[in-house]
Amino acid sequence: MHLLTVITFLPTVGALALLLLRGDDHVWIRRLALTTAASEFALSLLLIPGVPVGAAGYRLEEVHAWISNPQINYHLGVDGISLFLVVLTTFLTPIAMLASWKSICVRVKEFFVMLLVLETGVIGVFLSLDLFLFFLFWEVMLLPMYFLIGIWGHEHRIYASLKFVLYTMAGSILMLVGIVWLHYLALQLDVDTFDLQVIQSLLQNGQIALRPSAEMVLFGAFFLAFAIKVPLFPLHTWLPDAHVEAPTAGSIILAGVLLKMGTYGMLRFCLPLFPDAARKFAPLIAILAIIGILYGALVAMVQPNLKKLVAYSSVSHLGFVVLGIFAFNAISIQGAVYQMLSHGISTGALFLLVGMLYDRRHTFLIREYGGLATPMPRLAAFFLFVALSSLGLPMLNGFVGEFLILLGTYQQHWLWASFAAAGVVFSAVYLLWSYQRVFFGEVTQETNRTLPDLSVREKWILLTMAAVILWMGVGSTMFTRRFEASCQNVLDRMSRAGAYSAGRTQVPETTVSHTPARLPTKRALERSGKR
């Protein structure tokens, strides 16, 4: 059963099917797109039993030879960490579609095609176990997002979309250099592979003996790409622009899923592949993450633009995730993974709500609003609920991740956690302040007095989101137990490699040439180097 392949490419198939429809047949275009996305979600749920509780390794693996020179495999697999990220993606995509049900009226077909292609790209990123394949999806997914922002975005969409793409590319191209370099290193041992697991084990058992400086450069090449995606302070300035200009669906996916690709990458690549460098850089990264947490929150606080506010809040929230990852603590890493998921839901929902406001008033400026709780109490209630989840109210989803991250981080570096915890205070400040300005008080503008409350469609979307928020807040163990082992696995890989490197000098030279039995030993390329 090629479940992973089906899950990865079903949206593309749907997109191709969409292309066959007539461009002005909006009803069927929407229906077909939604059907595809919904069945994709249903399919992705099948993954959950595929990853048993307590299993650390990759499941449902698929390996096919693809490119022979150099050896590149089509290798997919899912583990606890990627499992829910995939489900999150498939969950948010239909939500995003429903969110743009009415608001996208031009080039409808292309819009849904882009959303579906984007879904394929993102899922591919989460499922790839071959570095090359990973990079391929990583880059491919940029395009639909670029078009989503650039075509259906707002006033400065072109600037924002170009900034988004160029920024991301700048980081990822260096990652490509890093990937190729890793392959070169493996090739020195006659192992021609881009396979993550193989390279990881080669690095871990010391067959590829990286000099510390080389490891740091490689780590940097990977980390930069991920840090831009996250985005980590001070590489974050593309995010507010992209968010403000993107259509609602774009923002939902961007904040909900795309940013997680960065943190996912750190967890999947930076830590296991380059543990020593990760440890060396951890203080610096943690400081940046903490600055991001506080800075994002403070800047969010004074934004006059509601969507920008939410965007900066993402900078702050993702700072927690990065901090959790680089605390190298089982608890904090689980918290980080959890925070990725819950941020996807909460911020996705926030963008959804902001989008609904925009649909009604066509502005993001807070001062244009005020007193909206009177004309639309339901929307106000949902907004508050989501805001509370975002500011980390216990029993809602945001708290679990933040708490675990801070708890775990505190165990390792109490000072980091102490500073980061201050972000919790500021998140309350900016969310409640903006909430008050938008919803409380008398209605300040006459046009706002007659704004319609939630439609049935909107209500159901929000109810779904709210249900998930509550569920994730109360039943967090249903999620954590499935990725607990995988998170631990990340740490194990780090620590064993670390332990080895400490005693590297004592290892006799002969072990270096030993190759594990499972590695593809076929040598496709001559030993390179200048002739």
Add this chain to the structure above:
Amino acid sequence: MAAQSQFLITGSVILSALLFGLGVVAFVFKRNIITVFMSIELMLNAVNLAFVAFSRAWGKLDGQLFVFFVIVVAAAEAAVGLAIIILIARNRQSLNVERVDSLKL
């Protein structure tokens, strides 16, 4: 005798280098398209001299052979080049190479 030959060869090669260099200078210096083209011919002549000299030095004939090829190429180039120059002159009423600069930046 040998010393004389040696001298002739060396002298010819140095002369060819000088002529080639002058051709380059002429190419940069001249403004009339036809004379610019002539400086290319000068450079080709320098090459020919070198070929002949080296042919003599190695005692091989192929160097002289190459001179023929060069001359044929020069002839073909001259035909094409002058055709192009005629076109330019017709369309522009100027033969100053510096005035033919509508394609730029």
Add this chain to the structure above:
Amino acid sequence: MPLLNYLWIIPALPLLGAAVNGLAGRNFPKRWVNIIGVGSTGLSFAAALELGREFSQLSADQIPWARSYFTWIAAGTFRAAFELQIDQLTVVMLLVVTGVGWLIHIYSTGYMAHEGGYYRFFAYLNLFMFFMLILVMAANYPLLFVGWEGVGLSSYLLIGFYFLRKSAADAGKKAFIVNRIGDFGFMLAMFLIFRAFGSLDFTTVFSNAQNMHADALGELGLATIICLLLFTGAVGKSAQIPLYVWLPDAMEGPTPVSALIHAATMVTAGVYVVARSHVLFLHAPTAMLVVAVVGCATAFFAATIGLVQTDIKKVLAYSTVSQLGYMFLACGVGSFTAGLFHLMTHAFFKALLFLAAGSVIHAMGGEQDMRKMGGLRRQIPWTYWAMLMATLAIAGAPGFSGFFSKDAILMHAFESETAGQWLYLLGLVSALLTAFYMFRLMFLTFHGAPRYDQHHVHVHESPRSMLVPLVVLAVLSVAGGWVAAPAFFGGADLFAAFLGPVMGNAAHAESAVPGGNSRELTLAAIAVGVSVTGFLLAWWFYLRGKDVLERLARSFRGVYTLLVNKYYVDEIYDAVIVRPLVWFATRVLWNLVDEGAIDGSVNGVARGTQAIGERVRRVQSGNTRSYAAWVVVGAVLVIGLLLWPLLKPALGMVH
């Protein structure tokens, strides 16, 4: 014992009420809302009573009685279960919360009868009950934190109930944010506890803490840091210096809310946490001292502000702050039971005070300024008498509940070894001030000539739904103290005895009174004297002659202005923290750093590249001669580059 196995029922009932009212209440008639809202709390109270009964039959080794329902958060070695527990402390809190809560629910049906968003109000109130019950029943710190944050949320919602009013919305927001500052400390405390004990379950933590190293006074050890952090949380929640500022503003909420949340229950959560963690605190004398000093200072400080407030609810609010200070003073000097005792009696009389004030406001048609009242005694006698009982209780009239609790606190403060005398003296002064401002409130409101426009304001007694809770609470305010009446007064300290198993050492410490009966009597007498002085002063100022007051205000103009403006604390916070922060975030972080430096450099790189591109383009002049020149340049370079290796030895030969 059926109910003990179903602990979850107690919090679940209000939650259910909140859910039903909140989600569907919009379309319900008021009666249904009442039935659901009041009924769920009432059932919860009944359940609490039944639970108390069943609890009393448990053997000592079964206490604390805990029931775990599901794992809420688990990661690595950390595990937080949804686990409820019952012990003596919980029972006391449970009864106070459900009991007072229920009364206030009943009261609200009358008070809020004409307000919009009726269903919403009851939904919030029930939600509050749920979180408060979680808070007191939690068996671990994270779950306690759920309640802790949850009550904060409910408080936010209820303060901002009149969200059309900017001041209300502001107050709600302020309450939540200031509380969050405290929560910051609370969270850090949890992290440190986990680091120290590997768990956040009460049983594990406290049993480990029993054996931990006790810090010396002045030593900043593990226990001290934990306790100080915990206390930070308590300071926020229980409105102590310096985080008390939200509580007076919280009076923007409907009065029943002030009674329930900002007087009787939620604000005492801090005291509860300190008492709950007394094992840790007993290992941290420095922290204890800090608790005592902060509590005592707050008690005095808030009382002084209360002296000059003209808004009837504001007076009560500062009074609450002040009384909470007393509770912390008690905890700080090691007498946790006294603190809890005061917590209980305070719940009775302060709830009563607020409800009565609400009744007054109701009678006055929404007027809260005492300067526009006066002589209400006759129009609203029930309210007057209820309020008088409460005033006597808070002022510490002998035999009333407040007398016992306050007396116990002052006594323990006097006996405490560290800075005891000073704390005692300050507490005593605060008692004097308390009596003064309370009677001032009574006199201004109920006595003297009416100062309101009698043609427009039709003063009327409140409906029965409001009066019944007043009466019940009045009875409790009067008699509530006798459970703990010290031996000298003819009763037994039932309260301390009851809490003994939980408080353990702490309870023992205070049972061994060194000075004996006589000193206790002396101190009580002094306290009573002080209260009477306060009463007399108030009588002199406000009933005898007004000019006395005016002259006083004139001669102490500076002090008076300072007090009226609440020491300018809000203004100072605004000027020192809020404004600079907003300015810093806007001008420095956003405009300068984000837009200027970071985004500027990003765009600068882009622009720079463009500019270089423009220069590169400029090379393409279109002039064939210059192109030829470039070729020559290239040729020279290439020839130079290729022949450089040969040039080096050639040059070497020259030298």
Add this chain to the structure above:
Amino acid sequence: MTGPVIVFFALAALALGGAVSLILRRHPIHSALSLIVVMVALAGLYLLLGAEFVAAVQVIVYGGAIMVLFVFVIMLLNAGIEERTNLSRMAGLVGLPLGFFLTMQLVYWVAHSESQMNAAGIAAGGSAASTRDLAVLLFRDFVFPFELTSFLILIAIIAALVLAQKES
């Protein structure tokens, strides 16, 4: 100083003079004549170097055919005196100095290479080359490029056809 050396110097001077004159004269016709002088001088040098056939071809094809073509075009276009515009600072300030520098570079290195210059053929006397040998080489060993040159000429014809024809 033997005869050939004197002749060499004379011809070299002539060639150089022609080249310089090509550069300096402002009228294209003068430049063309200067170039012819260079070519003739070179033909003399070829003779000196023992390449009689090449010398003949040089005079006939180069000096004769190609240069006539040049002169013809100059006349056809009625090209006047060259206007010495200086629109390119690059050419004047960088191109020319570097052009001279390039010349010096070339001369330096070529002169420098003298010590390594092969002199295998010098012993052979240089007069062994016969036109027949040349023909064998051309029509046997290098027949492929030779045939290609015929296509070059064909292309040149097309050029004349395509470019110089009157508009239809």
Add this chain to the structure above:
Amino acid sequence: MFPMIEDLRRVAPELVLCSVGTLLMLLEPFLPLSRRRQISTVLAVVGAVVALAATMYPLRNAGTAFGGLLAIDGVSVFFHLLVGAVALLVILASGEYLTRENLAAGEFYALVFFATAGMGVMASAQELMTAFIGLEMSSISSYILASYRRRALKSNESAMKYFLLGSFATAFFLYGIAMVYGATGTTFLQNMSTGAQNLVLLRLGFAMIFIGLAFKVAAAPFQIWTPDVYEGAPTPVTALFSAGPKAAAFAVLLRIFGTVTTVHEFWFWALWISAALTMFVGNLGALAQSNVKRMLAYSSIAHAGYVLVAFAASNRIGLAAVLYYLLAYALVKVGAFTVVSHLGGEGERRIEINDYAGLGQRQPATAAVLTLYLLSLLGMPITAGFLGKFYIFKAALDSRLIVLAILMAVNSVIGAYYYLRVIVVMYMREPQESVAAVRLPLTVGLVLVITAAGTIYLGLFPNQIMDFVSQAGLLQR
């Protein structure tokens, strides 16, 4: 030593190209005036296909021809196929153009064939003079093709610049040959490594040869002619220029590089610096362009820079990368210029980037295909351009040219900007004036389909090509 029939078989592609070229030219006057163009086009297409088919023989029978003048090996076959395919595509694409501009077809195709034959000779020449003749064949044909729109000033100017500067560079190349000949006594590459050598002259010679070839591949600082010539030439001709002669010049470089081992040392730093410069000049220059043709010209400079990186790496994968990249690049560039030619309209009026505003809606298929090309140039995965870039990275890192790899990475990002800008205009801007959609002629459509399909196919399934180009013995030594 006298040429045998076997020698002729091995140059079958050149024979076919030259004969078809001659035939076309001779036949045209006899064709009926009304259908002259169509028949010529059909003949030319058939001829190109036959020429491609004719490579089958050399493919199967590797060896030398004409006594070592030519090497018939993998590289030669590869480039024959490449330039043959380019010729075929250009012929297909130019039918529409010639009709629109009312230009004679027979001579045009004949010149394309001759140029292609010249490139073929360059690809297999193992002797420098033969290479030179091939180079001149392709160059002189190119000069004429550049000025093929006789009345257009830009076309003339382009031809003039190309001609003057091209000849100038050729003179350097030739002088280089003379120097090498002087140094080694031979012009046969395979004989150069043996026997007596004059090191000074050798270095000087190869320096001059490098200059000549660098000019042809548009490597900085000899790239200077490229934008002007590409912009002024008729667009289908630009398509040919950007793919054909450049590839052929690279073939010569490759052969010299592969056969004369000392050259590695001579050229390494020149290649390194030139590669870096070329990338930067190309990408930076393209940033501010408003003319699509000119922008693509700068972009082709940049891509030459990438290929030079693989050269500098000079390892097996580098060789494979060069070949793969040139193929991928040729497909894309021909396709892109075909689109530009198609959209340009009569007199090439609409070749500003802004003229493409709203193209995504007006002509979605064309816009989509152009987007694909641009993405391939940008190096987006699943297109051939990405794998090409990937292989170059691979080659560079395998030879530890880390700085060069990083410079290339930086350039990829700079490049992304201007490619994306075109996409922005096509999809995200509204058209300034109402422009009618232009119907896509069958031939042009065919070119687009072939190049687009090829781009994606190579991007997804590079195995066959990579197996071919990375086999041992690809290059005869």
